[in-house]
Amino acid sequence: MRRAAGARRGWGRAATVAVTVICLAYAPIAMTELWPYARPGAPAPGEWLLGRSVSPEFVAEAVRDRAGPYGRSLAPLIAHSVLGGLLMLLGPVQLLSAVRRRIRLHRITGTVFAVTVYVSMAGAALYLVRTPPEEAFSGAAFWIVLATILVGTVGSVTFGVLAAVRGFPDLHQRWLLLCYGFLMTAPLLRLEWGLLPSLYPGLDLFDINRVAIMHLGALVSFGALLASRALDRRTTVPGLTGTWCPLPVRIAAHLAGAAGLVWITVAFLDEGTAGRRLLLAYLVPYAVTYAVIAARAARAGSRGADWAREEWSLHLAALCLAPAFSAVTVPVLERTLDLDRPTALVAGVGIGCGMLAYAAVTAVSLRILYARELLKRQRKSLDPRADSHADPHAGAPAVAAGVAREGTQG
Template identity: 85%
Template sequence: MVVTVVCLTYAPIAMTELWPYARPGAPAPGEWLLGRTVSPEFVAEAVRDRIGPYGRSLVPLIVHSVLGGLLMLLGPVQLLSAVRRRIRLHRAAGTLFVVTVYASMAGAALYLVRTPPEEAFSGAAFWIVLATILVGTVGSVTFGVLAALRGFPDLHQRWMLLCYGFLMTAPLLRLEWGLLPSLYPGLGILDINRVAIMHLGALVAFGALLASRALDRRATVPGLTGTWCPLPVRLTAHLAGAAGLGWITAAFLDEGAAGRRLLVAYLVPYAVTYAVLAVRAARAGIRGAHWPREEWSLHLVALCLAPAFSAVTAPVLEGTLGLDRMTALVAAVGTGCGVLAYAAVTTVSLRILHARETLQRTGRATEPPAVRGRGPKAAEAPAATGAAPEGGRG
């Protein structure tokens, strides 16, 4: 319900956000609301900083923002129609959703291609985070479509929820524009954006995982045996994560007050996410729910590896793109949790596919000789073992 309210509220703001850049004086409810929530000076700074970068790609960006508003409306329709099993509505809205995602992201891609990172709104770190979100959104919706076409509704659901999670970074960023200035009075839009991107990727991916797990009530998946997260893997991931967190902490502390502010914005949401994943995995293990434990554990391992990924990526960005140390650090940390969450969903998908392949091999191996190779009857064997209903509640 909260997500639906946020989406419905943000949709008209997104659709009209860039109109004043094309026609001065055009209605802009987002600017009006932000000016009264924070201050007119804060809004003026945000507008001033966007005029130059947006002016090069105004038409693609207007297309991106208008279609982005439409996506905010289509998302709740998709979720509610899936929950209520309204298949025709879900498929029709889903087709429109996918086409709109591709068209909206094409507009964003044109802006990013035409704008050098150092000249982008809020700087190079923000440009890198936006590019990462774009790739994640397009990749997620593509895998979601492929999963639906191949008849894997549980995988389709996970990828589409992750896609919508990435899309939710837009309204959540605007909420942070309204809230963070009260925590950090006097901070400009560039610094506010840097604080926000420290945790937005982790937040939306975490939300997509919670939604996936809430909709998937299965205690086990047919064909799922063993675990891809044995103790050595978990220990290695925790050690790598601890080393990465140590490096990130030291790097931010070297940057003074600004670094400490960004470190807190990263560590607090990270710690909360880690605690929830660890507790959920442990509880699932105690009650013998093998599949939930496996999925929570895979995401927990990915979360542990995110700081290590960021620690390795920061020097690479600094060297290859010629960024200063702080910008490279912000970009690497801002993308780390989102990238690893994407990797976790990929691994979960492979885990489910592996389980189904195992089930099919087991079914073929245990079929009576008289049934093997007899066309339709052979095809019925996996359904008898429970493969067909597997995705029904996913």
């Protein structure tokens, strides 16, 4: 047990260091990315690095395709990118201040973080509203994915703030980690711009982006889940009884997911070589994510950690339903946005895992709130004179203790 705990702490430290390094490295790139569009020849470290890791032609193509749409919304986009760089710096501060229990620092930087998210996303929203999907950078599918990430980011930070105000630190933690996961799609996409051309020589940036969005939503939401579970060491939540994922629900989710995967597979295979490439970019990360979550749920059940098993199970059910959601979404996108089948397919699959992860965090939040409400009613029935606010946030001390242990170990 000690060896396993030590290994988990080691992986946690490594993940924290890796995320921090990526954020610190990407912050200046994000802040200066759009300067050349406002003033040709202005410093652009991101373009410089990409030109040397791939080719100058690859960068020139990217700049050429973005010049027109960006020109119509340059001011809000520059605000979005500069503030996005600031968010990359604030994220590690937020995480480390929470782990180290620097409460005052965490609250101050958290307020700045939330306001910055809203203003930065407002700039992105103006760009999306002013830019028709077919004219957006990398086309309509990328526009849809960007819009989905924007909504998910704003929704996550809003629920996180509300949870903090109401005094639910465990829910606050989960929503803010998911929010930052969505924000991490930006630096991770730039990493893929540098790496994927070596795997797929000759692909232009349009196709590289299509490959990337096949799995970025699943990747960042999976990372947020791993971080949430690492910080929450509770074996149970007071008031937790039964499960919201009994065997019939799990079976139904797996059957729906299998049907969705079959439909997605057939649809992509019909698109030839490009379709097979996109299918591979979707299936491999999906399979790895499924295997890890399923193994963690089984392990939690075997050691009697009811709460961990419940959270893993809810996320596993959501992951299973993601392909089914995508399969249903594709024809909806075709009809409502008048998209061709390949574009609707890429967009529908690209947003599936991220949206279902958002739904899973919502279900987990409701599960915790339901358990606390049930506990409150039980206490009131035992002692009618008990003040309903005597213990409004049962379980919060356990989460705080878990965070404190993480800080001591880190």
